[in-house]
Amino acid sequence: MAKSSLTEIWELVLNSLGPKLDQETFELWQQSVHPLGFHRDTFFIQVPNNFFRDWLVTRYAPIIKSTIQSIAYHDMEVQFLPADEVDESLLSRIRKTIPKQPADICHLNPRYTFDKFVVGDSNRFAHAACRAVAEAPAETYNPLFIYGGVGLGKTHLMHAISHHILHSGNHMRVSYVTSEKFTNDLIAAISQRESSQFRERYRSMDILLVDDIQFLAGKEKTQEEFFHTFNTLYESNRQIIISSDRPPKEITTLEDRLRSRFEWGLITDIQPPDLETRIAILRNKAQFDNITVHDDTLEYIAQHIKSNIRELEGALIRVVAYASLYKLPVTTELAASVLKDLLPKRTPIQITPDLIQEKVASYFGIKCEEFKSRKRTRNIAFPRQVAMYLCRELTDLSLPDIGKEFGGRDHTTVLHAFEKISEQLSQDSLLEETITKIKQNILG
Numbered sequence: 001m002a003k004s005s006l007t008e009i010w011e012l013v014l015n016s017l018g019p020k021l022d023q024e025t026f027e028l029w030q031q032s033v034h035p036l037g038f039h040r041d042t043f044f045i046q047v048p049n050n051f052f053r054d055w056l057v058t059r060y061a062p063i064i065k066s067t068i069q070s071i072a073y074h075d076m077e078v079q080f081l082p083a084d085e086v087d088e089s090l091l092s093r094i095r096k097t098i099p100k101q102p103a104d105i106c107h108l109n110p111r112y113t114f115d116k117f118v119v120g121d122s123n124r125f126a127h128a129a130c131r132a133v134a135e136a137p138a139e140t141y142n143p144l145f146i147y148g149g150v151g152l153g154k155t156h157l158m159h160a161i162s163h164h165i166l167h168s169g170n171h172m173r174v175s176y177v178t179s180e181k182f183t184n185d186l187i188a189a190i191s192q193r194e195s196s197q198f199r200e201r202y203r204s205m206d207i208l209l210v211d212d213i214q215f216l217a218g219k220e221k222t223q224e225e226f227f228h229t230f231n232t233l234y235e236s237n238r239q240i241i242i243s244s245d246r247p248p249k250e251i252t253t254l255e256d257r258l259r260s261r262f263e264w265g266l267i268t269d270i271q272p273p274d275l276e277t278r279i280a281i282l283r284n285k286a287q288f289d290n291i292t293v294h295d296d297t298l299e300y301i302a303q304h305i306k307s308n309i310r311e312l313e314g315a316l317i318r319v320v321a322y323a324s325l326y327k328l329p330v331t332t333e334l335a336a337s338v339l340k341d342l343l344p345k346r347t348p349i350q351i352t353p354d355l356i357q358e359k360v361a362s363y364f365g366i367k368c369e370e371f372k373s374r375k376r377t378r379n380i381a382f383p384r385q386v387a388m389y390l391c392r393e394l395t396d397l398s399l400p401d402i403g404k405e406f407g408g409r410d411h412t413t414v415l416h417a418f419e420k421i422s423e424q425l426s427q428d429s430l431l432e433e434t435i436t437k438i439k440q441n442i443l444g
């Protein structure tokens, strides 16, 4: 793990103190206060005498503490030692470096912690599983697979696990990445001929969290790489946490060997929250942002935005922003008027082959262009047949016209796709669920 040296750390401390001290005090600091180093979770600083120590403790200890914590990323104590208390035995024990916060965790959202997560029936099990994993990584559920719809708190829980472990003082190496970042890192590593560094980086983690794994669907090379990363971590008893918008068995273009590994540990889901939980989430958000909103208004918002917590919070922000912009009180009437704009307008949807291709491609994690390509590998051919089937079912287009939308294919190809999917649908309930979900996405 990368380390920060004492000189680097002290420079950062002086930088954060600088704006708070006048020139004279700053010089006094530089001459009389000296960093000694670290022992366990304490940072020792030498000061000339007790009087100096008391002055520093009351005024500056919190700033120094938070600077050190931002480097070490866990709770650190700061202790000022008068020069006559610094003895050889302490000096021989202290270290001159501390492990640095790994770069991968820099983008953790500080608000996504367990104490900011509202627990209700819809997420109780997922929350408990995440807590258990955070308390004892790799000892309870490994891998932990969390799935649920858009904006229901999967990322929040993954960040909460990361924060918890990083603050526990275990000095574990934690990496939270989206599957998109994993893929981009891999592509960059291959193009820069740094594949071994890529592997070393991901395989040296104690805890690896990969968000939105469904986007690995159809990406064969990335899946291969992730498969080996998974094996290395799992075999050396390190924790893997994965999130997705659907359970493993529904990520249809994910390799079987990867899918079955995801099922080794615990699979837990998050459902849309009930009304009470939605109100509690809004209340917490208002409290956190220091805004006063009457319970009736919160309830009104919660009643109207039901299935996505990101949108729920967005609605509250919008109402409050509107009120502050026009200097109006936040009332239920105001919320009603603002939400009128927010709720989707019910214009009839035009179902076109482009729309169908876009939704099918996004579901299977492939590009729309692939539908028109000549590729016949299963990860492309199958979604293409599904898209043809849906064009036949949801539009009035003729078979030749559908064929044209798929790179000028013959009408017999379209008919074959339609018949094949229709036949499979009568025997395969998983496929039925898949088609239903895609239809829901198309119909909005």
Ligand SMILES: Nc1ncnc2c1ncn2[C@@H]1O[C@H](COP(=O)(O)OP(=O)(O)OP(=O)(O)O)[C@@H](O)[C@H]1O
Pocket: 112, 116, 117, 118, 119, 123, 148, 149, 150, 151, 152, 153, 154, 155, 156, 157, 212, 245, 281, 309, 310, 313
């Ligand atoms: N139970 C909860 N308590 C408090 N806030 C929550 C809860 N669940 C979700 N949120 C908030 O809702 C927002 C969306 O959550 P998050 O990004 O974790 O969703 P997600 O399931 O990862 O979504 P996506 O599928 O888009 O990746 C965040 O601001 C998060 O803090």
